[in-house]
Amino acid sequence: xxxxxxxxxxxxxxxxxxxxxxxxxxxxxxxxxxxxxxxxxxxxxxxxxxxxxxxxxxxxxxxxxxxxxxxxxxxxxxxxxxxxxxxxxxxxxxxxxxxxxxxxxxxxxxxxxxxxxxxxxxxxxxxxxxxxxxxxxxxxxxxxxxxxxxxxxxxxxxxxxxxxxxxxxxxxxxxxxxxxxxxxxxxxxxxxxxxxxxxxxx
Amino acid sequence: xxxxxxxxxxxxxxxxxxxxxxxxxxxxxxxxxxxxxxxxxxxxxxxxxxxxxxxxxxxxxxxxxxxxxxxxxxxxxxxxxxxxxxxxxxxxxxxxxxxxxxxxxxxxxxxxxxxxxxxxxxxxxxxxxxxxxxxxxxxxxxxxxxxxxxxxxxxxxxxxxxxxxxxxxxxxxxxxxxxxxxxxxxxxxxxxxxxxxxxxx
Numbered sequence: 001x002x003x004x005x006x007x008x009x010x011x012x013x014x015x016x017x018x019x020x021x022x023x024x025x026x027x028x029x030x031x032x033x034x035x036x037x038x039x040x041x042x043x044x045x046x047x048x049x050x051x052x053x054x055x056x057x058x059x060x061x062x063x064x065x066x067x068x069x070x071x072x073x074x075x076x077x078x079x080x081x082x083x084x085x086x087x088x089x090x091x092x093x094x095x096x097x098x099x100x101x102x103x104x105x106x107x108x109x110x111x112x113x114x115x116x117x118x119x120x121x122x123x124x125x126x127x128x129x130x131x132x133x134x135x136x137x138x139x140x141x142x143x144x145x146x147x148x149x150x151x152x153x154x155x156x157x158x159x160x161x162x163x164x165x166x167x168x169x170x171x172x173x174x175x176x177x178x179x180x181x182x183x184x185x186x187x188x189x190x191x192x193x194x195x196x197x198x199x200x201x202x
Numbered sequence: 203x204x205x206x207x208x209x210x211x212x213x214x215x216x217x218x219x220x221x222x223x224x225x226x227x228x229x230x231x232x233x234x235x236x237x238x239x240x241x242x243x244x245x246x247x248x249x250x251x252x253x254x255x256x257x258x259x260x261x262x263x264x265x266x267x268x269x270x271x272x273x274x275x276x277x278x279x280x281x282x283x284x285x286x287x288x289x290x291x292x293x294x295x296x297x298x299x300x301x302x303x304x305x306x307x308x309x310x311x312x313x314x315x316x317x318x319x320x321x322x323x324x325x326x327x328x329x330x331x332x333x334x335x336x337x338x339x340x341x342x343x344x345x346x347x348x349x350x351x352x353x354x355x356x357x358x359x360x361x362x363x364x365x366x367x368x369x370x371x372x373x374x375x376x377x378x379x380x381x382x383x384x385x386x387x388x389x390x391x392x393x394x395x396x397x398x399x400x401x402x403x
Contacts, residue, residue: 094354
């Protein structure tokens with residue numbers, strides 16, 4: 001039986017099951033969190049965050065994320081430029097890691113969440129169990145996009161004191177960090193239980 | 203625990219608990235509902251306390267060292283945050299500070315405090331708040347991502363300098379393992395159930 005068809009509400013903070021009356025606002029007796037059958041404005045909030053993430057994603061890939069000055073040469077690196085440089089240097093494994101973390105994961109996360117939202121209305125889509133697994137996967141891998149931000153932080157700090165080369169952080173890094181955070185928040189605001197609402201009781 | 207609701211699909215489940223070392227999954231969406239691990243309290247306490255002891259050396263010890271023509275430099279987590287701040291990227295320095303220092307530290311401290319209160323079976327102040335905080339921060343702690351970040355940085359530096367891992371790198375690796383072990387034993391539902399039992403004492 002689905003919880004929507006009963007008086008029971010799940011507290012998402014402490015997983016307590018509370019029997020609630022329909023008329024009054026209900027609080028969890030265990031952790032005092034506000035209780036809702038489903039997260040409030042989940043779809044609109046997730047959509048807003050996803051659109052914002054998508055708007056940041058394009059300039060984050062156009063603007064350089066860091067500039068390297070060494071032996072009189074100045075190289076500004078974009079995210080994709082960094083991946084290509086690693087590939088050209090025959091560091092295939094590392095270039096694949098950076099590609100997945102910085103390019104593939106954010107766009108995969110954005111498209112998957114868009115798909116999950118629009119699949120709520122569409123009849124032709126994956127079955128709900130697969131969609132739930134897909135959501136959990138996307139939620140888990142989201143933080144790995146922060147990899148590039150940490151790489152820049154380490155490189156800038158380690159090379160800073162060395163007068164042979166200099167590495168500077170560029171504006172693209174902020175935009176990219178915003179994409180990562182927005183997609184993470186989007187996954188947190190989306191209520192995956194919505195896809196099961198239309199399902200007949202089992 | 204007479205009744206559970208699956209947080210992923212909303213199915214009402216009546217759990218059958220006859221085994222101390224088991225994982226309960228939702229019959230409809232296959233999501234994990236409950237994890238019962240043997241000695242989960244003792245192990246969580248040991249691992250979180252170890253993580254706390256190692257935490258400050260991890261922040262300050264050098265993770266990566268480079269050398270070129272007699273010039274040696276290194277970067278620690280703290281120096282990374284300071285450099286971002288000095289370069290004027292305050293938001294990025296805050297982001298790194300929160301995800302690598304503040305959130306993991308609060309996560310480890312809240313887990314050790316809460317588990318300690320369960321182990322001594324006494325109601326300690328702020329347990330509920332710290333339990334909530336611990337669960338919230340578990341998703342925002344990114345020490346494991348930093349570990350891969352150090353590896354990628356060292357490979358990127360190979361072409362330019364001679365790079366070497368410092369003791370900070372091994373400490374970050376240890377914290378990552380400890381974090382994974384805590385996650386293995388730490389179950390939201392079970393810990394809140396224990397908290398409820400503790401409250402009634």
